[in-house]
Amino acid sequence: MNRTENLAALHSGGTWDVLVVGGGIAGAGVALEAARAGARVALVEARDFAGGTSSRSSKLVHGGLRYLGQGRLGLTHESLRERDALLAQAAGLVRPLRFMLPVRRGARPGRPTLGVGLALYDALAGRRTRRWHDAAATQALAPGLQAQAMQGAWSYLDAQADDARLVMRVLHEARRHGARMVNHLSVERLRLSGPEARVNGVELLDPLGGERFGLAARCVVNATGVWADALRAGLGRAPLLRPLRGSHLLIPDWRLPLPQAVALFHPHDGRPVFALPWEGATLVGTTDLDHRDDLAREPGITRDELAYLLAALQHAFPALGLGEADVRSTWSGVRPVVASGQGVAPSSEPREHLVIDEQGLITVTGGKLTTFRATARQALRCVAHHVPGLAVENRRTAIFQPPSATTGTALGPLPAPLRERWLARFADDAARVLDLAGPSETETIGNTGIAWAELRWACRHEAVVHLDDLLLRRTRLGLLLRDGGLELVPRLRPLVQQELGWSIADWMREWTRYRALMARAYAVPPAAVAPADAAPADAEEAALKRPR
Known part of the structure; x- marks a missing residue:
């Protein structure tokens, strides 16, 4: 994926069938599906590949148990189907993760209600993964967990991933099918033609070389995530999105050792918060707030969000004495959630994806990491209206081509964990990584x-x-x-x-x-010194600390 070579290919490529704007998981998925269908595909990304929300997620590949609680059975079923496909086809990059839901006497939801919900979750997935653990087993699985009033815990199976590497794996697969992709190349404006002002390309800026040039395309796909409304504004379209920020903490695993994920209900507002093992550390998340900062600025956690997540940990694991000094890093992602317009709380907004065609600009937004392929296939059906002869298949093809046996043999000298890691991340390129x-x-x-x-x-x-x-x-x-x-x-x-x-x-x-x-x-934000009678800058962030 040489940037210089791909940039030259964009210059000399004439009119592209599909130009994807956005190099996160949504754009990568569309590029892969379109290239596999036979289209000539170019992809441009203003920042870096996975440089937005797709590298700052909660790292979960899941069906969404809370979506089931909201009655969104269709979204949950689709997510579970895609989760299982990724577990099978991206083994090692997408890994099984068991979640534990502690149950305490007098708390709601109780054991029966959670059991019914998990039974439905398993039914939609087509296999049973739920288990009940008594109080002693729960304490053994989550050392340091608050023992007061503990009845036990339900557990069930979901999955997790390195989100940024998942994007890179999809992009590499798209490249194998002929797609060209360039990062740090931004769209300055849409090109329009005809009385209906149809989109037929873009004007680009290469900030590294200072060059401006145009690119012609039969179809432009707007997969810019939380920035999608900015590109749509070039057509005079009203905003669709409600940007929501989710912030996370990363803590050394020796301070919070967990063999599986633990879901916690926050003592202030009852929201679910989780702690889970990830890449040799423990990840804690997440908040869900309206993000009102400039989208051009890298998002970061606030002091109130930090206090909110630490309060959840301190309540659930009181004996561990966890605090700010234990936080190794933080990150915040801004979710491109389609606004319902109903004035609901951030956590109640739907998470379904949206695919719309406006004057030849196909916007793909609002989805989840887990369902990127389903979203891409829906977008491809819109693309087919603009690219005659596109081979849109009804049958499901594999997301990834598995590494060859030859590659596995070439990696034989490596320790098993490294061999599995490289096969998962690089597929057949893994042998070239070793050669290098x-x-x-x-x-x-x-x-x-x-x-x-x-x-x-x-x-x-x-x-x-x-x-x-x-x-x-x-x-x-x-x-x-x-x-x-x-x-x-x-x-x-x-x-x-x-x-x-x-x-x-x-x-x-x-x-x-x-x-x-x-x-x-990405660090713990410094404490701000403010007058004692200062009003909160954001009522919703102040609400993070307010008991309910």
């Missing part, structure tokens, strides 16, 4: 499971432009290591300089930029 590895570069970094060779591969073959592309999305080292991976610099700097051709000045500029980004959007 220098001395000691199959060593993993700390307890992250990430090998040095993955950084070299990403720099050379995965369109890394900025240091955060490498440390926050191609790998997750910036989230998993203290101080954003400061300890890696002595070995990281020469590797990156060699692969990307950076001078010392280039490295220092990128390192300074990266550190500022980490402090602003």
Whole structure:
């Protein structure tokens, strides 16, 4: 996925069948389905691949038990079907995850109600995964969990993923089918033609070279997530989205060791909050608030959200003494939720996706990480109206082509965990990752499971432009290591300089930029000093702390 080569291909490609704007999971899914159907596909992304919500999610691939509680059986069934397909076809990248729901005497919902809900969840999935654990077993599975009034816990099966790597795997599959994709290339405006002002392309800006150029396409797909309304505004269309922010904490697993996820009901408002094992650490989330900040600015957790999530942990695990000092990193994603217009609370807004065709601009938004393929296939049916002869299939094809037996054999010298990791993330490219590895570069970094060779591969073959592309999305080292991976610099700097051709000045500029980004959007926010009688800046965020 060489950026320079793909940029040149965009210039020389003439009129494309499909131009996808947006390199998150929605855009990647559309690019894959369209390319597999025989279309000539180009994809452009203003930031980095998975640079928006698709790298800042809760990392869950799930049916959505709470959607079932809202009566959205269709969404839950579709999500469960797609979850199971990903578990089967992206094994190792999408992993089973058991969730535990503690039940306490006198609390609602109680054991019978939760049991009925989980029975329906299993029925929609077509297999039984629910189990009941008594109080002693619950304490053994979640050490430190508040024991007062504990009856036991239900558990059930869902899944989790490295969301950014899932996007990269889909993009690599789309590339295998001929799609071209370029990151850090932004759309300045839509091209319109005819009396009906039909969309027939875009005007682009390459901020790296300062070049502006046009791109013609029979069909433009707006898969920009929370920014979708900004592109639609070029057609004079009214906004559709309600941006909602979800924030998360990452805590070292030795401070909160969990072999499975634990769902908690917040002591202030009863909202579900979860803690789960992820990439050798413990992930805690999530909030659900209207996001009113400038969408051009990287979102970050607020002090109120931090306090809210810590309060849930401190209530559920009182003996552990968890606090701000235990938080290794944070992140916030802004969900592109389609507004119902009914004035409901953020958590009550529907999560169904939306696909609409407006003057040849097909907008795909509002969906979930889990259901990206179902969303893409619906979008492809709209695309077919603009691309004659497109081979839209009714039957379901596999999402990914499995790695060949030859690749598995080539990875034989690697330890089993690393071999499985590389097959899951790189498929048949895994053998090339090994060929590229220098001395000691199959060593993993700390307890992250990430090998040095993955950084070299990403720099050379995965369109890394900025240091955060490498440390926050191609790998997750910036989230998993203290101080954003400061300890890696002595070995990281020469590797990156060699692969990307950076001078010392280039490295220092990128390192300074990266550190500022980490402090602003991925760290514990500094405490603000405010007058005692100051009014809350945001009533909804103030409500996070208000007992109900």
